[in-house]
Amino acid sequence: MRTPLRAACADVPVPPDRESAQAVARYLVGLRLILADASGERNRWVRQLGVLxxxxxTGNVVLVARGAGNLGREYGQLFREIKARIELLRPTPECDVC
Structure with missing residues (x-):
């Protein structure tokens, strides 16, 4: 039978063990590096989009179409590479729910 104290604590998550906490930290550090790169690329993309x-x-359709194609090819590939890097990370079970 549950005591009132145990019932009140039943929904409190158990803190992760040391090994689990280190795995979460490694995952988050790896993710932070990738997201920093992604943020920098996005900022450059936004600036170049502003130029476009x-x-x-000016109404120069050919110039704009060429610029849009170049922008899409360059940044589309960069963003796909960043996505691939994120997919290589294996979140720990604690991070997977997020």
Missing amino acids: IDQAR
Whole structure:
């Protein structure tokens, strides 16, 4: 039979053991590095997209189409590579629920 104290503590998560905590830390550090790279690439993409939007105001359709194609090829590949790096990370069971 549960005592009132045990019943109150039943929903409190058990803290992870030391090995589990270290695995979570390794995962988060690896993820942080990838996300920092992704953020930098996104910032560069946004700046170049702004330049492309400015060029669109000139009405030169050929220039804008060429720029859009270049931007898509360059950053599409970069973003796919970043996604692949994230997929290589194996989240710990504690991180998998997030």
